[in-house]
Amino acid sequence: MQWWCSAQDVAWTWTWRPYPGVWVFIALLLLAYIRLPGRGSAPVRRRIAYGVGLLTLWIALDWPVGALGAGYLASVHMVQFLLISLDVPPLLIMGLPRPALTALEGHAVCGAVRRVTKPAVALLLFNTVVVATHWPEVVDVLMASQWGSVALDLSWLLAGLILWWPVVSPVPHRPKFPFGVRMGYLILCTVLMTLPYLFLTFAELPFYSTYELAPPVGSLSTREDQRLAGLIMRIGGGAILWSGAGILFWLWYRDENDPRPA
């Protein structure tokens, strides 16, 4: 029984397949949100942000995106990576009700969260995860089993949450980093993500045996699929991070021109 998407030794078909592990994971995240203190009084926009984040995560993990990315196409695998690590985390963080974050102040776990979400540490951790989870041997081993695939998906989500935490700075009563620092942080991240992009796009041979030996889907060759994956990483990842920097710039501008006293 397949409960999570992983590489399969069968030809791809567009026949729907259930992945109950994904549904349980999404349901748990929804349940956790419902139990959070202050959720009822959270503004609608926060609840919408969390809902959209959860929906995006579900799309990225479930059939067909999850199944195609896990075992057939490197380019779809890259779309999954961008959704899980760059799209979903800021939405989930923005959706957290402020009273829940206030209540967590002083808890031991929050101390650990504070340490790993210092910008330099977060940037280092995120990019280490990006490089490690795109390393051919790691991908080929992890994608071959359902537990491995879970590990890969969760590591992307956790790394994304760590990356975006200092940008969103959701904890009330804690000083936020200046807008300029946060913008520079996101732009620096696009630069650091260039390394895996270069390898994927300009490699002469396919990196991943998972995709090279998978039953073919569509007319893309393995090499074309890998180059497309690199371009998606560069263009898609860049677009998300630059959009984040753009939004920060707009908020900065709005703050600067706000006639009300700070």
Next chain:
Amino acid sequence: MNSTRMSRTHRSARLTCGAALVAFALTSLALTLSACAREDGADTPSANPEPEEAAAASEDGSEAGGGYRGLELTQPIEVPDFTLPDTDGKPYDFAEETAGSLSFLFFGFTHCPDICPVQMANLTAALGDLPYSQRRQIDVVFVSTDPDRDTPEVLRAWLDHFDSGFVGLVDDLEAVNEVLASLDLPPSVREDIPGSDDYRMGHIAQVMAITGDGLIRFAYPGGVRQADWRNDLPRLLALNASVVEASGG
């Protein structure tokens, strides 16, 4: 009232923290389990066991004997004389047409969902990396094991998707199985897909490398990667040149 709410809030917050801890623990567990599965070999990808076999074979012997990654036959097999119609309907005498060249022989079918297209795609990609002067010294011959569906036109169109220079041979299954039997290989058999009118053809998955003297010297099972072909093609061309020269060809 307020203190009750606060304590509930703290309890809920702690539960959430606990959930976060569980998530981290699950990630670590998943990573450990996947690493263990790898060590046991119990959960290794079934999609590609053969490259590991090929690699093992290389480590066992062929790597030492010239750095090949294909499976070297300890006793090369002579390809018997056989003639089958090509996609133009003309008789193709294999021995005569490939004499002196390095050739690759593969038995498969165009409706094959996995092994055949992957084998052909990887071989095509590696051949495309060779300079033209080397590429023209190589013949690729694909024999269909599914004559009911692989009409000459269908086979030609399928091969052209890879390389229009590839030769396609189509005949009735009995004739194809005779060729396989003469090579001491199992026959191709029809396998019905349960719950469907569709069927697959069971067939051997390896590409056979044949030198210009008509001997099969290496086999490349399903799961061979482009890097393996890139490694072996120049070596096979050099081997072929020496074999042909030695036989006075």
